[in-house]
Amino acid sequence: MLKGQIDITWFPNSWIRLRTDKKVIYFDPAYLTTYFSKYPDKTEFSKWPDPIDGLPNGLEKADIICITHHHKDHCKKVTIDRLRNKATKVFAPKTCLTELGDTFQIVKTNDRIKIDNEIELEVVDAYNTEKGSSTRKQHKKGKGCGYIVTLGQLRIYHLGDTDFLPE
Template sequence: MYIDPAYLRTYFTRYPKKIEFSKWPDPIDGLPEELEKAHIILLTHHHKDHCKSVTVNRLRHADTLVVAPERCIKELGKDIKVIEPGEEMTFGDIEIKPVDAYNTEQGSSTRKVHHKGYGVGYLIGIGSKIIYHAGDTDFIPEMREFGGIDMALVPIGGTYTMD
């Protein structure tokens, strides 16, 4: 399973004075061929640092389930499972539930570019464990409703996400 596997060095060459892109590894460069193809690819939103067709196409095979919000269709085409918060799906023994992810006016992010309804986070159930991947978001009220999380992967940074 890959979540938002879109960080490519080529993306960061647009901002050479802000980011030393050699520090950002290509997530698929140098991986052994048998590790490259995914069974599931989850995308949180349509921004190019999360949703990039060149990366997704390199990681997928004919049976790969690509799950993404509707706004990712423009980049990836229609060969994806479009989801919204609250939907639930099962892939083998993995349960996937998209949840809200967005910026709030009172949140600690300084640039409010993640609007409600455009992106998601994921609650991923594997066996008795639940992993929460928040996506790009501030701390939002819906998070108080998530119970029994064993591992939370949350964004920090303060510019586009919580700090």
């Protein structure tokens, strides 16, 4: 059973950190200068041209990194490499192979991954629908994914770029 508090932090545009007293999980960590232009506490290691590389200061190394899809505002190898260590588990759909190479575990909808006695990942669909509120319909079903993270009795749902889904 999970004990203690959970801290959830949003970094622009699409990056989330979940932190418990024992684990750090990042969703879609991707540093892009545009989204961090007004962020007060950051280090930029390189600028244009790509790879644009930087981080908010003071971030911990991840235990788990979950990527929802291959777009650069969600999946950026240089950012992931700065946030990982040898023990970090990285999960992403197959569409991330070009950006990440073979440095992650490929996941697909309906996968269930037991990390330890307190944490489990469930991989779910994430996509745009014809009638959804997204302005651009660029996320097709089966190309990306979302995650339901179970932390003890708590379940947290992260979908990346998506609309409200019938599922």
